[in-house]
Amino acid sequence: MTRLKKTIRNLVIIVVLLFLFMKLNGLYFSPVQALHASERDLHFGPSEIVHSFDHGNSRYFLTRYEGMISCSPIKRSLGVFWRYGAGHGVPNNEDRPVFTSYRSEGNNWIVYGMRNDSSIARVDIEVKNAEGEIQVYSSDTFYEDMFYIIWQGENESEVLFSQIFAGLKAYDDAGSVIYDSEIIL
Amino acid sequence: MAINKGLIGGSTPLLLLSLLESQDCYGYEIIKILEERSDNTFSFKEGTLYPVLHKLENEGYIRSYYKESDGRKRRYYTITKKGVKQLAEEKAQWERFSFAVNKVIGGEVNAIA
Amino acid sequence: MPSPKRQESSSTRESIKKVVKRVHFIPDRYEIEQELAGHIEDSVLFLQEEEGLSQQEAEKAALERMGDPDEIGIALNRQHNPVLGYIWYFSRIVLVLLCVIVVLQFIPVLLLSGWTILFEHPIRDIPKEAYVRHVEPNELIKLDNRRIRITDVVQTKDGTLHVLYSSYNLSFSGLHGWSFNNLGELKDEDGEIYFTGSGRSTAGLYTRGRRSIKDFPFDKEKLILEYDYAGRCFKVEIPLGKVAYND
DSSP states (O other): OOHHHHHHHHHHHHHHHHHHHHHHHTEESSHHHHHHHHHHHTTOOOOEEEEEEEETTEEEEEEEETTEEEEEEEEEETTTEEEOOOOOOEEOOTTSSEEEEEEEETTEEEEEEEESSTTEEEEEEEEEOTTSOEEEEEEOOOBTTEEEEEEEOSOTTTOOHHHHEEEEEEEETTOOEEEEESOOO | OOBOOSSOGGGHHHHHHHHHHHOOEEHHHHHHHHHHHTTTSBOOOGGGHHHHHHHHHHTTSEEEEEEEETTEEEEEEEEOHHHHHHHHHHHHHHHHHHHHHHHHHHOHHHHTO | OOOOOOOOOHHHHHHHHHHHHTOOOGGGHHHHHHHHHHHHHHHHHHHHHHHOOOHHHHHHHHHHHHOOHHHHHHHHHHHSOHHHHHHHHHHHHHHHHHHHHHHHHHHHHHHHHHHHHHHOOGGGGSOGGGEEEEEOOOEEEEETTEEEEEEEEEEETTSOEEEEEEEEETTOGGGTSOOOOOOOEEEETTOOEEOOEEEEEOOSSEEEEEEEESOOOTTOOEEEEEEEETTEEEEEEEEOOOOOOOO
16 A cells, blocks of 8 residues: 555544544534533533633633523633533522522632623622631623623632622612622522 | 666656566666666666656555565565556557657558567 | 674765755655665675675775765655655554544443443343333433433332333433433322432443332322423323232
């Protein structure tokens, strides 16, 4: 077999093996594909992506689907691929002016949610750090009524969200408090 | 009469394939057989043989392998099926070519040959 | 027989190096060097024997007969294309690597799935003497890419109802992902939902599992599996027949 034929044969086999490799490891070429594939196996979605942002080694997708919201991180893998991972959402509770949920991984904490009252212009989260001091993190940007607040805190394996969560406040553009809550979920 | 050229023009593949059809040879052997069979008509720079051999191998007409003899490992060349076909093609082309040349330079008598 | 020591002098080596310097695909250089060196050696031997030249004279003549090293090198380089050469070279490495990785990862999955298909039959854990009802509904549940086939429903004397199923995923995510066997809510024909019980299934490409619910009434005659969430739904009704009272 000439070198050219051998090379072509090798490349064809490589493509097949690469496909198998990706299947064996839940890898995809695009994060959106990985997201929708994960969602599908969780019997959710395909959700409508409202906003996406990168944080650490993952891309987070703020999505909406059938009255549910989600903030799913899809991790980068081997530089080029994206890995199958999170996907499920939580149902929005429209009785509350602001509905939130949270996600944690390592020291990364995210509170994400939906404003059911469009007069809300800013959301504050109060959390206790290791020394017991209260820190406030906030967001005043809304993506089709969804928002997220991200911060570095203690490692999630060492502490429960309920232990560090101190409160949630929502303000309108005049600065007055519309909603104040001790529950987050 | 020695034809001294770098390569014997386009008929080198024809010569080499024809040699290899009857037996497998290594490079130096090919040079010797060519010199001998052609009564030294073909004598050219020996190193220029190898690019032609490698080209024929790239095209799939011949294949190389290593064989040990007299305690030395030599690279032998053998003709492939594709090479046998190509040889027949080239022989036919050569016959057409020399027939046409003879016709032009020799007149009627040579044309029948 | 040991190979004779190659008596190359520096001028032969130099000439050969000159030739291969023109060959830009480096991995092929060694082979070419060997081939040319062998030729020159044969030539030198011949010239010494047949024409009585001295070692030095023979070598000079042999090299002269070879021709211009640069010309030969350039012509050879045309036959050893570096682009194709390097692509071929690296394709071999990548191929071997990928082969090893894929085989190492794939074999356990294949073995596990093969084992499941051949040997895992959760229904055999239920002793036949305990059966009071047994049906083979052969119903297929389709939920996104998952296919769950309800193969048997068995009720035992203690009232437990066992649902036996086999399952696979059309997108082969059993190769890496979680195996999610959702049977929906288990109800009877009057809408009563049954929660308590247990479940167990294998992993891999093809799985078999068992979901057991406690205290399913003997007088209820249908098991209904119902799912309705996030835009997907299914409803499977399984008639159970009457309980066979043997004593």
